[in-house]
Each structure stands twice: as C-alpha cells, then as structure tokens.
Amino acid sequence: xxxxxxxxxxxxxxxxxxxxxxxxxxxxxxxxxxxxxxxxxxxxxxxxxxxxxxxxxxxxxxxxxxxxxxxxxxxxxxxxxxxxxxxxxxxxxxxxxxxx
Amino acid sequence: xxxxxxxxxxxxxxxxxxxxxxxxxxxxxxxxxxxxxxxxxxxxxxxxxxxxxxxxxxxxxxxxxxxxxxxxxxxxxxxxxxxxxxxxxxxxxxxxxxxxxxxxxxxxxxxxxxxxxxxxxxxxxxxxxxxxxxxxxxxxxxxxxxxxxxxxxxxxxxxxxxxxxxxxxxxxxxxxxxxxxxxxxxxxxxxxxxxxxxxxxxxxxxxxxxxxxxxxxxxxxxxxxx
Numbered sequence: 001x002x003x004x005x006x007x008x009x010x011x012x013x014x015x016x017x018x019x020x021x022x023x024x025x026x027x028x029x030x031x032x033x034x035x036x037x038x039x040x041x042x043x044x045x046x047x048x049x050x051x052x053x054x055x056x057x058x059x060x061x062x063x064x065x066x067x068x069x070x071x072x073x074x075x076x077x078x079x080x081x082x083x084x085x086x087x088x089x090x091x092x093x094x095x096x097x098x099x100x
Numbered sequence: 101x102x103x104x105x106x107x108x109x110x111x112x113x114x115x116x117x118x119x120x121x122x123x124x125x126x127x128x129x130x131x132x133x134x135x136x137x138x139x140x141x142x143x144x145x146x147x148x149x150x151x152x153x154x155x156x157x158x159x160x161x162x163x164x165x166x167x168x169x170x171x172x173x174x175x176x177x178x179x180x181x182x183x184x185x186x187x188x189x190x191x192x193x194x195x196x197x198x199x200x201x202x203x204x205x206x207x208x209x210x211x212x213x214x215x216x217x218x219x220x221x222x223x224x225x226x227x228x229x230x231x232x233x234x235x236x237x238x239x240x241x242x243x244x245x246x247x248x249x250x251x252x253x254x255x256x257x258x259x260x261x262x263x264x265x266x267x268x269x270x271x272x273x274x275x276x277x278x279x280x281x282x283x284x285x286x287x288x289x290x291x292x293x294x295x296x297x298x299x300x301x302x303x304x305x306x307x308x309x310x311x312x313x314x315x316x317x318x319x320x321x322x323x324x325x326x
Contacts, residue, residue: 055238066229
C-alpha cells in the first residue's frame with residue numbers, strides 16, 4: 001500500500017495518515033474496493049460523481065470522519081465544494097485536523 | 101423459528117412481541133440484542149447469519165423484538181432507552197439466556213450482571229448527531245434551511261422525526277446525555293477482531309459470511325470456556 005497523498009506536493013507523515021484514513025473511510029462507507037480508493041487523486045469526483053455517495057451516505061461519511069480523525073464537523077462546514085472532489089475533502093479534513 | 105414473548109410496555113401493560121429463535125434447549129442460550137434505529141435494518145440479515153452459525157456451533161440463540169422495533173406494533177415515539185433496557189432484562193430471564201450478544205447501539209441495553217459480548221459499541225451522542233445530520237442534509241436538498249440547534253431545541257420539548265424515526269423527548273435526552281460504558285461481565289468485540297468492512301457504514305443493507313463466522317466463533321469459544 002502506498003502512502004501517496006491526493007496532491008503532487010511533498011507531504012509529512014501526519015498528512016499521509018489523514019489521506020490513508022480518509023481513503024479507508026470512503027472504502028468502508030461507500031463499499032468501494034481498495035484498488036478504487038487507492039486510485040483516487042485530487043481531481044477524482046465524489047458527490048455527484050460516485051453513485052454510492054447519496055445524502056444518507058454523506059451523513060455516514062461525516063460521522064465516520066469525526067470518529068476516526070477525531071475532528072468535529074459543524075453543519076455549516078458542509079457544502080458542495082468540500083464534497084466535490086477527493087482533493088477538496090482531503091484539504092477539508094487536514095484543515096480540521098489542524099484546528100483540532 | 102418465530103414465536104412471541106410477553107414484553108413489558110412503557111405504560112405498565114404487556115404485549116406479545118415477535119422473537120426469532122433456534123431453541124433446542126441446549127446448554128448455551130444466547131440472547132441477541134440488535135442495534136436500534138437504522139442499523140437494526142442494516143444488521144437484520146447479518147444477525148440471522150450469526151444465529152445460524154451459533155446453531156451449528158451448538159448454541160441456541162434468540163432475537164426478540166423490542167417495543168417500537170422491527171415488527172412491533174408499539175409506537176416508536178413512546179420508547180426510551182431506559183424502557184428498552186428493562187425489556188432486554190425481562191427477555192434475558194424469560195428466555196433463560198446464559199449469554200448476550202449485543203451489537204452497536206444494542207450494547208447500551210445490556211444488563212450489568214449478564215455474561216455478554218458487545219460488538220462495536222457506539223456512543224449515544226454520535227447516533228443522535230448522525231440522525232440530525234441526515235435530516236439537515238435532506239432539508240438542504242429540499243431547499244429548506246434548518247439548524248441542529250433549533251431542531252434539538254424542538255426535539256427536547258416535543259420529540260422529533262429524524263431520518264424516518266419518531267423520537268420522543270426522553271429518548272432524545274437519553275441520546276444527547278447518556279454516557280455508555282461497558283457493564284461488568286461484558287467483553288468488547290472490536291471490529292478489528294472481526295475484520296472486513298463494517299456493515300453499519302454501508303448505505304445499502306449487506307451481510308458478510310466471514311464476519312458472521314468470526315463473531316459466532318468468538319461467542320461460542322467464550323461460552324464454552326465457562
């Protein structure tokens with residue numbers, strides 16, 4: 001398993017950890033294969049692109065992100081932009097982890 | 101396979117509720133406590149698979165409906181965690197259970213003096229948060245603006261419907277404030293011990309034979325140790 005992040009930028013270990021955890025959460029919540037989530041890059045479309053990601057799945061995704069990443073996601077944080085691409089969701093998770 | 105059990109009601113009455121069971125009067129009798137709310141549906145098939153495996157391994161098992169849940173005719177909005185706990189205690193005695201296997205939010209209902217396995221227990225506040233979030237996302241899709249604060253304020257006084265579940269004010273308060281801690285006599289089955297993708301996260305109901313094997317084996321080994 002690689003520890004590549006969704007961006008081409010060099011990353012520290014904690015960022016890789018968030019990346020890997022986020023991929024695992026998407027795999028578990030959406031019932032995707034590991035190979036599929038390993039292939040996600042920053043531009044991979046999520047909400048509106050993955051048929052598995054409906055609004056019920058979004059609720060599960062956010063709750064699981066809070067649990068596994070030890071962050072708190074406020075309802076006003078949730079918008080189309082953060083869920084649009086994998087890169088957007090990862091950037092959001094990283095920012096929240098820094099806040100926490 | 102299906103029969104009924106006399107279940108206490110919140111108003112002091114009794115009602116027959118359904119129980120699914122494999123009763124051949126064997127030494128080990130496992131009471132299964134299903135998750136509450138949405139995860140009850142997600143786990144129903146898996147629980148039946150676990151019961152089949154327990155049967156093969158030589159253990160009787162029973163999955164009783166709690167009032168307001170599954171096939172029960174009682175209104176969900178009248179139910180509370182406190183009363184469901186009373187019902188589980190009652191079922192434990194009526195069935196003459198020797199062990200309990202509780203799953204996710206079902207772990208909150210396990211009596212303190214029972215030998216029990218708690219599979220992947222969840223925090224009550226987390227369940228409420230997820231329900232509120234689902235409602236907010238649905239409202240947003242429908243073009244309505246709601247906030248968690250106003251929803252919970254209403255819910256505390258007059259109850260609320262979240263993700264299709266009618267929650268009375270007491271149940272809302274219990275979910276908001278209850279702190280779960282494993283009771284004496286219980287053993288936690290972490291999902292890592294079971295492996296695979298957690299079924300409660302799946303948007304669509306699913307089941308997993310390998311996970312069912314693992315859980316049934318853990319329970320049967322534990323039971324035969326005693």
